[in-house]
Amino acid sequence: MMKVFISHCHTGATHFGLSANPQDGTLPRLAEILQANEVDGAVVFAPFEHENLGWGGQAAQTFADPNDWLLAELQDYPHLRGFATINPAQRDAAQRLAQLIRAGLKGVKVHPPVHGIAVNDPSLDEFWAAAEELNVPLHIHTGTHGGLLNTYRPMLLDEVAQRHPCLKIIMDHLGGYALFDEALAVLHNNRNVYAGLTQCSGRANVYRITWQRIDVLLDTVGPDRIIYGLDYPWNPDNQAALAEDLAWIRSWGLSREDTAKILGGNILRLIGEPND
Secondary structure: OOOEEEEEEEEOOOOOOOOOOOOOOOOOHHHHHHHHOOOOOEEHHHHHHHHOOOOOOHHHHHOHHHHHHHHHHHHHHEEEEEEEEEEOOOHHHHHHHHHHHOOOOOEEEEEEEOOOOOOHHHHHHHHHHHHHHOOOOOEEOOOOOOOOOOHOOOOOHHHHHHHHHOEEEEEEHHHOOOOOOHHHHHHHHHHOEEEEEOOOOOOOOOOOOHHHHHHHHHHHHOHEEEEEEEEEEEOHHHHHHHHHHEEEEEOOOOOOHHHHHHHHHHHHHHHHOOOO
């Protein structure tokens, strides 16, 4: 039996997100949501240290780095896989990534507008090269999120992918509604780039993908390079959002095998784990 294993779940020690549920954003609540939707596991991101989203209280007093908090918490959640959140511009970012991967994390999440970086800045190459050498996937935000679009528009990832052809890049949100065509071009030009299907089903119109675009994505990129993400807890009702998204993808008329790739097989392959 192939696993249903989702990606792109932000987590924290305290409540945050769009839901009024006081537990949303936490690992226990995510575990409940997964079980209610018969999902076997998920990739979870450590909190962004300077955003104060889900970060505070006893956890912040105990751990200097949210990545260390996540590592400690995951001992109680064997069905979850952790990704570090690291600003690539930090002086020791590459070394810190290597430490966290050795400690048990499986990949890294970078959010250019939050981290204040220009994606194609040559000074970041040491970090991209470290992720490439460690053979871990990179979840990276694309799509409008404030700041200067010329620092993180999807087309800039073409430069990163070309300079680091073995770096496994997951473009979260596929550039959003406005920049989908740029994201598609990068996917067409680079086999090491994957489509991060996150918030694309229509709840947030800024990230919505139309049926016509889904057809083009499936025809020209294919189900081997599409990865579903929930964007927990950034949904008004996270449990319902997951149910809706699973039904949406299953309505595409794909084979059982291709649907399983999008709903777990691809991300598990990228982190080096079997899908059974």
